[in-house]
Amino acid sequence: MQTSSQARRFREERFALLAGVALTGFALVILGLLRLQVVEHERYVLLSKENRVRLEIIRAPRGSIYDRHGELLADTAPSFTIVFRPFPVESTRAVMLLHRADWTPRVAELTGLDTTEVKERVAVANRGGQTAVLRRDAPFSVLAAVEETRSELPGLEVQVEPLRHYAHGSLAAHLLGYAGEINQSELDERADRGYHLGDLVGRTGVEKNYEDILRGRDGAEFVVVNAMGRRVARLSEGPGQPPVPGHDLELTIDLKVQKVLEEVMAGVERGGAVALDPRDGSILGLVSRPAFDPNEFSHGLSQARWDKLSSGGANPLLNRAIQGVYPPGSTFKVVTMTAALRAGIATAATRFDPCVGGYQFGSRWFACWNKAGHGSLDFIGALEQSCDVYFYQVGPKLGLTPLEETARGFGLGDRTGVDLPQESRGLIPSVAWYDKRWGAGKWSKGLLLNLAIGQGELLLTPLQLALMMAEIAEDGRAIRPHLVQAVRGVQEFHPQKPAQPGVIASPAVWDALHKGLEAVVASGTGTAARIPGIRVAGKTGTAQNPHGKDHALFACYAPADDPRIALAVVVENSGHGGSVAAPLAARVLRRMLLPDSLQTPLPRPVAPVADTTGAADAD
């Protein structure tokens, strides 16, 4: 049978090829074994017996942060860190030393940690096979001591690591934020993003918001170490990886402006101030009081110090400029006026019933801050004098929804979308909000009288206040406040679309507002903010605080004819906006807008009339 024998030969051929491929494969394995176990045997014996191969992380330097003119705000510099590194357990001598009673106390003494902390960190490192940081930025004397005693303290090592350094200490601390050592839960969370034990991670401010841009990528190399864990050489084979440095950031902050703000706010116990450029929403300076020094976090913070910083009434870590919420007080009259003019229930020239020191609404008497009464005022005059009675009459005519809409148009009651974490929304109550709180129809129109003058449930942040002023300066155009102008050498940041719609109104409305706000500073409640030769438009506010003294607020933009700065100053528990916040704003405006020749300090401005009356809700 020829076909059968042909078929058999055919199959045998194929068997030969399959078996041949298989045997070639096994021959390849044998070749590999011969190379490892015979040719290079000596070398691998050395590596396994006396030496160990270890993976070492080379930390990427974090990107630097600069102001808008390239002045340095934060960078990284090499520093010496004392670490514990787990070592091979079979090195009997090392293990015995580790278990000697004095190991922990001696290490504790060198690193300044307490013994339980040392034990804990060493245990974590041993479990995960990773190094544990014991002391960052160790001074030379400690390094010398570590070097001397290292043969008796196995596992202890000195590493060169980039240390975060904030060039101006607590200056701009809240907006820069700080970077701290990554903890175990963060590490687990970001397991696949290349973080290692001991890495710094941005916790607040720009450091947190731009973490992925700033951090870069750690590198790694294989090194040969001896049985005591000491580095002997770099391994020539094996994939290493150079670190990739993080990118540098250029902020919109102007160091000069920031310094002025810091200086002016230096005497303030608690509060916040924000200066921004109304033309593009770039933030020029941002201050919160009390402040902290972010450098403390780079050095590693003790638990006690952390507790002190993070809790208690003062809470220095809180960024009051974007997280602190305050009742707006009379600054909110700007919103009421805008809403009333837009709705057409009044014009700049409209006069309501004259102010006689208060206003009867239903069964309730609503007092004006000026018990003597303002007499008959038009809308501009009412804003200038911050007359409560005028605004009491606007409130019910206007209704809640138009007021709320205008406030939201200015970006109040919602996050401004600034590129900082944990921004507060503030609060602008709506019909639905009151219905939910009191029950549908169970709240009276009387609420509107309070809202119209900025009292009641309203809350806003200093940033929102500054943003509102900027938007009025720009005739209602929506603005997105932002802090970063570029990633150096990579991309420019273009301001994103604003979070709020802005406010649309006729030119007559804006004209009336501009006139009214200028009158406030020229001749009204805000005269303390006057500076020579420059027209300033602003509004004072005094927010009643059930827990203590009133909060003082002042918001403005200047120069009124060509606005380049919008500014908000809030000082907690200090008194009246006109007498406390407005003079601070004046000092900032002076330094920013006047030439050096006019920088001689003036005598303290005379307090406006309102303060001398001492009325409870005066402004």
Added chain:
Amino acid sequence: MRIRWRGQLPQIDMPLALAALGLVAIGLATVFSATWAPGAHQGLWTRQLLWAGVALGAAWLIAGIHYRAYDSLAYPFYLVSLLLLALVLVMGTSAYGAKRWLEFGPLKFQPSEIAKIATVLVLARRFDAPHCDLRKIRHWLPALLLALIPFAMVAKEPDLGTSLSFPVILIAMLYWGGMPLGTLLLGLTPVFNVLLFFMTGTLWWFGGGLIVLIAVVRPKWSTLLVILALNGAVAYAMPHLWNHLADYQKRRIETFMNPDQDPSGSGYQIIQSKIAIGSGGVVGKGYLRGTQKALAFLPMRHTDFIYSVVGEEFGLLGALTVVLLYALLIVRGYRLALVARNGFASLMTVGLVTALFFHVMVNMLMTIGWAPVTGLPLPLLSYGGTALIVNGIQIGLLQNVALRRGEF
């Protein structure tokens, strides 16, 4: 023709059986050594002993039932295995960043292992069909699809090593089924196309290779057209698909193709494995005397890197013994395919042996640093219950053929 048993019991393939048993025994001893030192895995070898018993039982059982039963059940079995693969993608358990396992109460297994056997059965059934002629495109094209479906599903887990065994099995079985070698290579060009694109990022290499291949093989026009159309479609689609992926997805695919680029992960393992094997030398450090494995420098030393422990403790002699046992197993297996008279049985044998061979190769080359870390265990040696039972089933199927090698 009828076979008479000459008064003897049916004959299993003794060398093959002994090779498999020998490997399991070496595996047990090494797992004992690797998990001997105090640590998380201490005492795992008793469980491995239990699994070995179960695997032997499974082999016995599988060998006892006539392979005709597997032949007729091939398609249902294949569909069930696809269903399980789909289930993995939906609700699988992750390990080392990939979803590979299914858990039913205490039971935990990799459906890709089952899919491999099922694909072998279904391909053997197809190629053994009376009118099947693998020189004709309409006969082999559907087979391509049958193998590519589980390939794609396993690749998505992602499990590169296991997924690649599907095309490898397909190649061997097509070849054994009578497809001309040239046509075979041409038919697989779309797969090479995709792989080369991911490995090199360009299609030039592939294009050149394809032209040479066509010139050598000189296929029929119809075949050529289909091949070119398939490759064109793949070449067109890949860059588009690639650009549509998010950055993290691209990165994932890149690490998947080149695991060595991650030095803190698999690069470390390879170096430790090489140190373990290299320091073993010719005679080894002696049983239970390995130092690398005791220091936990060798991660997964009882599973994926068991061969490194063999190399360290038993040296070149031990490592060579294992290689020779595998070589015996594989060649003996292919020989079984040669002598088996039944078409289905013969094809199934080639498929199963090739699957085993591929796993052995990928794992061994990985431990000596010549292949990327893919997470494939070493058949019969590595710790792992389901893997061992599946190996038992594979050996059982081979012995099934051996018992009935004379039947048509």
